[in-house]
Amino acid sequence: xxxxxxxxxxxxxxxxxxxxxxxxxxxxxxxxxxxxxxxxxxxxxxxxxxxxxxxxxxxxxxxxxxxxxxxxxxxxxxxxxxxxxxxxxxxxxxxxxxxxxxxxxxxxxxxxxxxxxxxxxxxxxxxxxxxxxxxxxxxxxxxxxxxxxxxxxxxxxxxxxxxxxxxxxxxxxxxxxxxxxxxxxxxxxxxxxxxxxxxxxxxxxxxxxxxxxxxxxxxxxxxxxxxxxxxxxxxxxxxxxxxxxxxxxxxxxxxxxxxxxxxxxxxxxxxxxxxxxxxxxxxxxxxxxxxxxxxxxxxxxxxxxxxxxxxxxxxxxxxxxxxxxxxxxxxxxxxxxxxxxxxxxxxxxxxxxxxxxxxxxxxxxxxxxxxxxxxxxxxxxxxxx
Numbered sequence: 600x601x602x603x604x605x606x607x608x609x610x611x612x613x614x615x616x617x618x619x620x621x622x623x624x625x626x627x628x629x630x631x632x633x634x635x636x637x638x639x640x641x642x643x644x645x646x647x648x649x650x651x652x653x654x655x656x657x658x659x660x661x662x663x664x665x666x667x668x669x670x671x672x673x674x675x676x677x678x679x680x681x682x683x684x685x686x687x688x689x690x691x692x693x694x695x696x697x698x699x700x701x702x703x704x705x706x707x708x709x710x711x712x713x714x715x716x717x718x719x720x721x722x723x724x725x726x727x728x729x730x731x732x733x734x735x736x737x738x739x740x741x742x743x744x745x746x747x748x749x750x751x752x753x754x755x756x757x758x759x760x761x762x763x764x765x766x767x768x769x770x771x772x773x774x775x776x777x778x779x780x781x782x783x784x785x786x787x788x789x790x791x792x793x794x795x796x797x798x799x800x801x802x803x804x805x806x807x808x809x810x811x812x813x814x815x816x817x818x819x820x821x822x823x824x825x826x827x828x829x830x831x832x833x834x835x836x837x838x839x840x841x842x843x844x845x846x847x848x849x850x851x852x853x854x855x856x857x858x859x860x861x862x863x864x865x866x867x868x869x870x871x872x873x874x875x876x877x878x879x880x881x882x883x884x885x886x887x888x889x890x891x892x893x894x895x896x897x898x899x900x901x902x903x904x905x906x907x908x909x910x911x912x913x914x915x916x917x918x919x920x921x922x923x924x925x926x927x928x929x930x931x932x933x934x935x936x937x938x939x940x941x942x943x944x945x946x947x948x949x950x951x952x953x954x955x956x957x958x959x960x961x962x963x964x965x966x967x968x969x970x971x972x973x974x975x976x977x978x979x980x981x982x983x984x
Contacts, residue, residue, distance in 0.1 A: 600912045600914070601914065601958045601961060601962065602914050602951075602954070603915050603948040603950060603958070604914050604915055604916045604948075605798075605890065605949040605954075606747050606775060606798070606891060606916070606947065606949035607916055607949070608797045608798065609797060609798060609801075609951050609952070610953055611800060611802060611841075612800035612801070612844075612845060612952070614844065615801055615802070615844045616841075618840060618841065618844040619802065619841045619844075622643070622836075623837055626639060626836070628640045629833060630834055630836060631823065631824070631833070643836070644664075644834060644836060644840075645659065646843065647840055647842060647844075647846075648664070648839075650843045650847050650850075651794075651807055651842065651843060651846050653850075654777075654782075654846050654849075654850050655777075655782060655783065656783035656784050656785050657784050657811075658812070660812065660827070661784075661810055661811060662807050662808075662809055663807065663808045663810060663826045663827065663829050663830055664806075664834060664835070664839055664842075665807060665819070665830060666804055666805065666806065666835065667795055667803075667806045668774040668793050668794065668795035668798070668806045669696075669698035670806060670819070671793035671794070671795070671806045671807060672696070672698040672699050672741075672770075672772055672793050673698065673702055674819040674829075675739075675741065675791040675793060675816075676689065676699070676702050676703075676739060676770065677706075677819075678818070678819060678829075679738055679770070679815075679816050680706070680739070682815045682817045686736050686737065687710070687712060687736055688711065688714065688734060688737045688738060689703065689706065689711065689712075689713055689737065689738055689739045689740070690716060690729060690733065690737060690740045690741070691703050691713065691715060691716070691741045691742065692715065692716045692717075692718060692742050692753075693717050693718055693930070693934040694718055694724075694743075694746055694749075694931040695741070695742075695743055695772065696743060696747055696772055696774070699772060712736070714732045716728050716742070717934065718934050718935060719935070720935050720936055721749075721882060721883040721884075721886075722746050722751035722881075722882055722883065722931065722934070722935050723751055723753065723754070723883060723886070724742060724753055724758075726754060726757055726758065729758060730761050733761070733765045733767055737767050738767070738768065739767065739768045740768070740769045741771070741772070742755065743772040743773075743774075743775070744772065744773040744775070744782065745773070745775045745780070745887070747774070747775045747891075748893060748929060748932070748947055749882035749887065749893050749931060749935070750882050750883075750887035750888035750889070750890070750891025750892075750893070751883045751886060751887045752883070752887055753771075755771050755787045755788070756786065756787055756788055759787060759789055760788060763788065768790040768791070768814065769789045769790050769791070770789065770791035770793070771787065771789050771791075771792050771793070773792050773793060774793055774794060774798055774806075775798065775888060775891075776888065777794045777795075777798070777799060778799040778846075778849040779853075779889075780888065784809055784811070789809075790810070790811045790814050791808060791810055791811070791814065791816075792809040793807075793809075794806060794807050796841060796842035799845050799846065799849050800845050800848070800849065800951075800952060801842045801844070801846075802837075802841040802845075804835060804838050805835050805838030805839055805842045806842075807842070810829075816829075818830065818831070820832060852952070857889070860889065860890040860950050860951065860954070863890075863950055863954055863956065863958075863959050864889050864890050864892055864950050866956070866959050867892060867948065867950070867959045867963065868892055870959070870963040871892075871894060874963060874967040875896070875966065877897040878894055878895065878896055878897070879895040879941065880892070880893070881932065881935065881937070881945060890949055890950040890951065891948075891949050892947065892949070892950075893932075893946070893948075894945065894946060895932075895944045895945040896945075896946070896970055897944060898944070898974055899944045899970065899974060900943055900944060900977075901917040901943060901945055901946045902917060904944075904946055904966075904970065904973065907969045907972075907973065908965070908966065908969060911961075911969075913961070913965060913966075915946050916946065916947045916948075916949070917945065917946055917947070928942045928943060929942055929945070932945055948962075
């Protein structure tokens with residue numbers, strides 16, 4: 600099996616699985632209990648929180664555990680708006696993850712004003728447009744750090760500086776960036792930041808939201824005193840342990856992984872360009888997560904390519920895993936100006952820690968023949984842009 604969909608989810612690192620297994624065998628106490636077996640679990644959660652906070656340049660009291668990156672995004676946006684009822688506007692981008700886009704749509708239905716910042720052909724947000732969109736009613740700017748379909752990295756530091764001059768809070772969805780590039784909340788200048796465990800070789804079902812100390816935000820879930828009374832409910836202890844271990848490992852391996860993955864991705868990118876005609880690379884050539892590759896194959900349907908590769912046990916994606924199966928054109932590819940038929944011909948390959956040179960070699964052997972055969976039977980126009 601060759602797995603090239605690491606932006607959708609990553610395999611659980613064996614060391615993380617071992618840590619979680621060991622924890623489940625030795626600990627079952629409720630971290631809210633005052634007696635020793637509960638306090639021990641509480642201490643283990645605190646250790647994981649400390650590891651994650653340190654990796655983000657934060658302090659542990661600024662980290663709130665959630666069930667996912669999606670929940671973290673919802674918490675950030677809705678929690679800020681609930682805390683600032685006198686304001687009724689937010690600003691986001693045209694290429695956000697569905698976790699933010701659909702939350703924005705919900706808010707619009709409730710009468711909130713949402714401004715969608717356009718992007719250029721590479722998927723980079725128009726900072727000048729954003730600056731002009733800020734008003735006295737703007738409560739929050741939510742712009743992702745790295746796009747999940749293109750890998751394009753956004754100028755969050757610049758956006759944060761503009762926002763601070765106008766007294767506006769900034770949230771960034773860093774789910775696709777964390778563990779792949781340096782993510783430091785103080786350098787970025789953000790007030791809130793979302794991350795997820797299963798994108799960094801940790802377990803599914805656990806994420807975190809960084810909330811800068813002093814930020815006015817209301818709870819996501821009301822109930823007990825867990826997570827500083829910001830997200831009530833007994834913590835997902837085994838998930839948090841796995842998250843902490845995944846962050847510890849990725850902090851240790853990040854530079855080595857980053858260099859190796861970038862090399863493999865470049866080999867795959869250049870190989871596709873050389874071996875397959877009428878192909879368009881989507882995204883920024885330099886300012887992007889190097890392991891994310893998005894290609895349009897003129898004259899084809901992406902789903903046909905995906906299914907043909909799957910018969911060879913090579914797994915890729917046609918876009919966001921959270922919108923896979925949707926019939927409409929990717930909103931991200933539409934936003935960068937691709938014609939609908941070109942957008943529908945696009946596949947994403949995202950490499951990770953466990954990919955090898957042999958994987959790349961195999962894909963470059965199989966994909967050109969697949970594309971050739973599909974084009975022979977395709978009735979679609981293969982006119983290039």
